[in-house]
Amino acid sequence: MRDWLNDLDTQLFIWLNGRYTPSLDPIMVWITERNSWLLFYVLLIGWLVYQYRRRALSLLITIAASVGIADQLSSSVLKPLTHRLRPCHVPALQKLIHPVLECGGQYGFVSSHAATTFGLATSLYLLLGRQHPWIRGVFLWAMAVSYSRIYVAAHYPLDVLAGAGVGVLSAVLCAMIYRKATKAACLERR
Template sequence: MIDFLTELDTDILLAINGFRLKALDQFMFLLSSKLVWVPLYVVALVLVIRLYGWRSGLLIAAGAGLAVCLADQACSSLIRPLVERMRPSNPLNPVSSMVQLVNGYHGGRYGFPSCHAANTVAVALFLSMVFRYCRMIVLTLAVWVLLNCYSRMYLGVHYPGDIVAGALVGLLAGLIAYRVTFAAVSFIMHKKPEPLSGCEIRVKCGEGVSVVPDSALFMLTGLFTVVVLFAVSVAGYYC
């Protein structure tokens, strides 16, 4: 059974890694980077503070950091040293001879579970519960997770099994962080943290007032980031 699952895991990885367009290589490489998503993080922070107030908002932002810390440490410091499953891109792994790399990127030695999957899922679940009244934000976070997880397999640095295991760790970490954070906010603020307003921002437009949904602002920031990365990558390939 284990051999069958291992073979299936490898077959799916090679299918994803092998089905590619060279023009998208850099795009997938950039998607996998943490720094390119800074604008999305900043917008999320602004919206959290606006919806919950600056005191509760900063505590909730710290809770998102806690979710990442729990997920990352559980994967990198606890599970990986115990399992020691080599990445498909690891030169010591026989599968590496069939894996196509981008920019010579191998990743670390071990890849089970995926820290990228764990971290993104942890943050996405945490923020999805924070913005539970804003469906477009939840949808944007789901797409963000899928893009990140797919890019890791496209780059050949994680098996699908690594991604699934990392996602499960992230779900648990995000849930724990959310419970701890909101209990702490309730204790410190002496009240249950609830959004101070709906999912909209009122913007002055001439003599009138235009309403811009928070969800749209968050979604457009994510979409703009993806479009810019795609344009830069394709232009760099053809130019």
């Protein structure tokens, strides 16, 4: 079963990575680079502070915890535990893939980019999605960043899907803790 899944994942990666266009390369590099999104993060923080004033700090801590947990689970736990090579480090794939960037770290399961972006998107949705339906659009950003990791040959599709799952789970956990803490604080004030 494991070999079958790995083969399917490899074939899907080769197919997706093979759908490149040289004119799209710089766009995908920009999407995949973490620093490209600094302005987005600053604007998001500014909006949260402006919109929620006193509550902004607890929201920002919750979101940061979600992203931090997702990042640490993917980078410090799962990658060293699984030792799954990134596709760009697999010699048998070298002639079949379109790498756009330097390969990066040796191991790729799970994608930290997918984990952190889905952690952020899910946190925002769980905490504020009812009041601000536009927040669902942040998932499009998370999907674009995640897909860019396949495009630049850094991750297999399963790395990205598992990373997204790690991000969603970390956000659910942090949102649950936030709600319980908020509820307890409200009860204390009464």
